[in-house]
Amino acid sequence: MAKKAEQRRQQILKAAFEAVAAKGYDSVTLQDIADYAEVSKGVTNYYFKNKVDVFSHLLEWITTRIYEKEAASIELKETALGKLEAYIDQVFVSPEENKTFYSVYLDYLSQMKHQERYRQINQQFYENCWSIGREIITQGLKEGVFHVEDVEQSAISIRSMIDGTLIQWLMSQDDAKHASYKSHCHQSVLRLLRASS
Amino acid sequence: MAKKAEQRRQQILKAAFEAVAAKGYDSVTLQDIADYAEVSKGVTNYYFKNKVDVFSHLLEWITTRIYEKEAASIELKETALGKLEAYIDQVFVSPEENKTFYSVYLDYLSQMKHQERYRQINQQFYENCWSIGREIITQGLKEGVFHVEDVEQSAISIRSMIDGTLIQWLMSQDDAKHASYKSHCHQSVLRLLRASS
DNA sequence: TAGAATAATTTGACCAGTCAGTATAAAATG
DNA sequence: CATTTTATACTGACTGGTCAAATTATTCTA
Known part of the structure; x- marks a missing residue:
């Protein structure tokens, strides 16, 4: 289950990378990251502080x-x-x-x-x-x-x-x-x- | 009077430069620029499109x-x-x-x-x-x-x-x-x- | 030249929209 | 059933740009 958590974090980071590459650092929103990762907004806040x-x-x-x-x-x-x-x-x-x-x-x-x-x-x-x-x-x-x-x-x-x-x-x-x-x-x-x- | 307008524009650009240097591009607001230029917010929009x-x-x-x-x-x-x-x-x-x-x-x-x-x-x-x-x-x-x-x-x-x-x-x-x-x-x-x- | 008329400039409140972060409920898991 | 995980609604703060009113400068006229 710690393995799954690590996977989720990777998934979110990958999504964040795609989002930043596409939209630029300061216009990426938490929603964008969630969308690219195909999860809901709450997940990002669950696995990362901010x-x-x-x-x-x-x-x-x-x-x-x-x-x-x-x-x-x-x-x-x-x-x-x-x-x-x-x-x-x-x-x-x-x-x-x-x-x-x-x-x-x-x-x-x-x-x-x-x-x-x-x-x-x-x-x-x-x-x-x-x-x-x-x-x-x-x-x-x-x-x-x-x-x-x-x-x-x-x-x-x-x-x-x-x-x-x-x-x-x-x-x-x-x-x-x-x-x-x-x-x-x-x-x-x-x-x-x-x-x- | 065209000279004065040019002066104002310079004043605003100078203020914008100071504001960006201090706060970074994406966190500078029109209000910041106005504050640095010591004018009101509307002035920036009067002299520049956006x-x-x-x-x-x-x-x-x-x-x-x-x-x-x-x-x-x-x-x-x-x-x-x-x-x-x-x-x-x-x-x-x-x-x-x-x-x-x-x-x-x-x-x-x-x-x-x-x-x-x-x-x-x-x-x-x-x-x-x-x-x-x-x-x-x-x-x-x-x-x-x-x-x-x-x-x-x-x-x-x-x-x-x-x-x-x-x-x-x-x-x-x-x-x-x-x-x-x-x-x-x-x-x-x-x-x-x-x-x- | 006084002062009215007109134009240019400045102000700041306001609107409509955005977003990070929170709270909470629902669902999955084991 | 207890804990972990996910979904969603909400809040409070903030922003770019608009606009009508106020102020200042300029021009015109008698």
């Missing part, structure tokens, strides 16, 4: 899932360059998924000014992203294919490049450009890491 | 002003490296201004999914930013200090690096780190442009 609680768990769920996928994808490769390519492949997984995730993620970013909890969860996400970057970079340094002074800073730069690229792609509203933004992001990151300034 | 109209003009005003400042700052320098430094200096103008602007800007980014008008204005802003990047890059190519294949793409990469860096800095909630994020952004952009891949 709206912010739903959205906090949602952000945690999304960011964790994304990190796990990314971490898994670089595990499969041996070389630093292989890992980097796999990472970029996983980040730019598809126009549809990128669009859905980044729309929702932007909503959260804009809420973080006022929601300490969201900020905490995002900080954990950043740490995870940076750790992936660090792993790729240190491997590359060992192999001699990368040349950077500050590993930590380079990991942050990789994240900047990815976020910045995906945001500009998202605003272009052109799915066809997805592949080229991805390849340019890949090239830029290579430039960042290879240069022996 | 709320979205106010915010559209606000976005236009902000992005234009920022572009003009940036464009002016690179005009003063002769060399590509000088221009680049001046540009980064202008972008990372101060923790306070960056925090205010980027908070508001993130709000707008998250709204663009649903507001075509905002997207259009942002696209114009992008074009302007890219044109600054292009100017710096072509100058650097001429001088022989930069080596890139695709000027257009490099301009986009610069923008990615700036946006991505400022977002991560904003989320760190640490004004003291502003200087180091700025210098790292500068270094990263130099790496992007100097590398002869």
